[in-house]
Amino acid sequence: MATDANRLGDYLKTRRTKLDPTSFGFSTRRRRTPGLRREEVAQRANISPTWYTWLEQGRGGNASADVLDRIARALMLTEVEREHLFLIGLGRPPEVHYRGGDGFTPRLQRLLDAMPYSPAIVRTATWEVIAWNRAAAVVLTDYGTLPPGQRNILRMIFLNPHVREIQFDWESVARGVVAAFRVDAARGGADREVAPLVEELCTKSPDFARMWRENDVQLRGDGVKRLRHPVLGTIALEYSSFAIDGRPDLGMVVYTPTTGADRDAIRSLVEPGPGIVGGMDWARSSTR
Template sequence: MTKAPDTLASYLRDRRLRLDPAAFGFSGSRRRTPGLRREEVAQRANISPTWYTWLEQGRGGAPSADVLNRIATGLMLTEPERQHLFMLGLGHPPEARYRPVEGISPRLQRLLDAMETTPAIVRTATWDVVAWNCAACVVMTDYATLPPSERNILKLVFCNPRVRAAQQDFDGIARFVVAAFRADAARAGASVEITDLVSDLCAISPDFARLWNDNDVSLYGEGTKRLNHAVLGAIELEYSGFSVDGRPDLGLVVYNPVRHEDAERIRALVRERQRVALEQAAAS
């Protein structure tokens, strides 16, 4: 049998029929078909039963984004399913909705830890660093020693004298990170969430205030970062930014040392840090 075309009407019906009425407090008796009834979905979505019925019948024209969001809630759709619903109903993804990040998966952390000579971090749309590997700690910043509120890249660049001094081209780096931060926050729908952070940085750092008021926008993408490291001296790193699949609120940034000798010296620092940590753990 040929599968029906993946239209909005067929998708809504398929999702509705997969739901268990008892799980939503509806009686399961006297039902001819599995799943919720159309009027029950409409009730959960707080929309007209007639309007919802028309949508499942392919009538009534294109629904609004608000209606699709209500239906997504009523049908208990996952985020990928909600995005697919918008593609079918409106032809484009839903507007980004920012969600605070509580952490990353153990699998993603294991990926970071596997990169022994390559500093790597995971940051949110508001540029808070929520995960890192040992190489990032020895080359860039020991994030574990900072309170979570201070693990913000912009705070480190503009308010931490050690981090600022380590940048070989502070002016260029500062302008770039502000422009890329603005784009990331807007893309993730976090414009409201960054208001306090921006206000605080403008009050503390005249450099940040000046660059923020320039309204420049840039993509993070790829590039080269040059640092004056306290132990390694001048070091050059190629960086690449990646989105985390299924988590548009997270970005993975990987810094690869350009010179082989720098990679080996990073390896030595990482292993020394790990040795000290093991000795401290054994002594405690």
Template sequence: MSPSLAPANVLGTYLKDRRARLDPAALGVPAARRRTPGLRREEVAQRANISPAWYTWLEQGRGGAPSADVLERIARALMLTDIEREHLFLLGLGRPPEVKYRTGPVTPRLQRVLDALSPTPAVIRTAIWDVAAWNRAACVLLADYDSLPPENRNILRHMFLEPRARAAQHDWETVARFVLGAFRVDTARSGAAAEIAPLVEELARKSPDFARMWQEHDLHGAPGEAVKHIKHPLLGPLAFEYSAFAVDGRPDLTLVIYNPLEAKDLARLAALLDKPQDKP
């Protein structure tokens, strides 16, 4: 590739390009005669609340690597999209930005993916472990999300406050400890401490087990793959391959699929789906 197509200062080149694409008038910047399109360097620096000299050095490839905080402020100043922001971090720090919790509906496309997986149960959970979307098989296996109010569609709430969830586990204490430790890691990574505070307070008040485990500060990384055993009230003991996948374009969402280990169990689950009146 020629030097013109692969500049040595890729971060500076990217910043210049994004800066040139902004409309000063639309951003309320006073009209002035400009030799080049877009914002001036000092205007970006002002919007990002950083030194104009420091921003100039970044564009010129001087001054060393920027901090994540500086890149975050520049991303906001340049009004970058999520994918543009990620690209900025990859150029500036060699890694994507940390996942930040946000709210927002699951797209119809993702819901169609879940529905296509049935009769294999599947859900999409948020960074604070709310179940944001599900298929019918998940309602039969895990919880009747269709009938639950949104505030009750939380995996921790279900695990610690729902008697059915406790009865479904072969070793509830071990499973609950693992779920809580993984939840703590996920919410810390996503910067959702403020969002989970009311839930933590409520669960500590209503569940002595939660209060005890929360104070122990155990941490667990959520496994990408594992085997989950469930005692279903209608189908009896079941074993599933639990697989978790990041959702492209939404790092705050996780697709979780429960694939039955035994083909006969998948057939039994499919048969139960044909009898909605038999919901457990």
């Protein structure tokens, strides 16, 4: 049974005993217990066998993030197991490895599609939109008509005159976007990945350059977004942001109609009747 006094050691021991020595080229002769030996884990992690033994025994002191990362690789830990190792070993999660859109599953797409009248998107830590439902295409932007590199929310806000025009209080919206983007990029381990985008926007948009220099940070977990939609007119959407479990570099944003009338209006674009054909045309024009 794991004890509070040696949670790290207990966890390391249980993880190594679950591994098959033959998978790593180690002999199974003269083994009294299952799994890898301590010295074999230490060898794979390139650390001292004595110190690794002390870590399991609860007398090795605090291991660095680098050592824990090497042990995690040596023990073939999953992302969730690696996070748990850092939480009990250092009291904090590990640094996030930015993965972009890798690993997006059909299950997530089905979740988006299950909200037919609520525009919903999944974005990366660099604010690239990598998935959306039909409601998002007809109300926000038809992302499918854009090359992948142009599906970036910041590029749309600062470089697309039409997107700027349909926002209520564009200045406030843009400031909030920049401040939240800065937080998401840092949390998602994407500082290096966003550098070219930031340089591009600073060059092309004096407004972005000004707001970026202010170094503001802000969380945008929920709120109300108002749009001047060319087909629906003025529309208000409550937005909520959700973390995707196991993927701190991805986030889901769902926009919910605030009234039944707004919901019915969106439905008229998602499921157009014989006389309603403007939804997708508007969405395409909004990206040009």
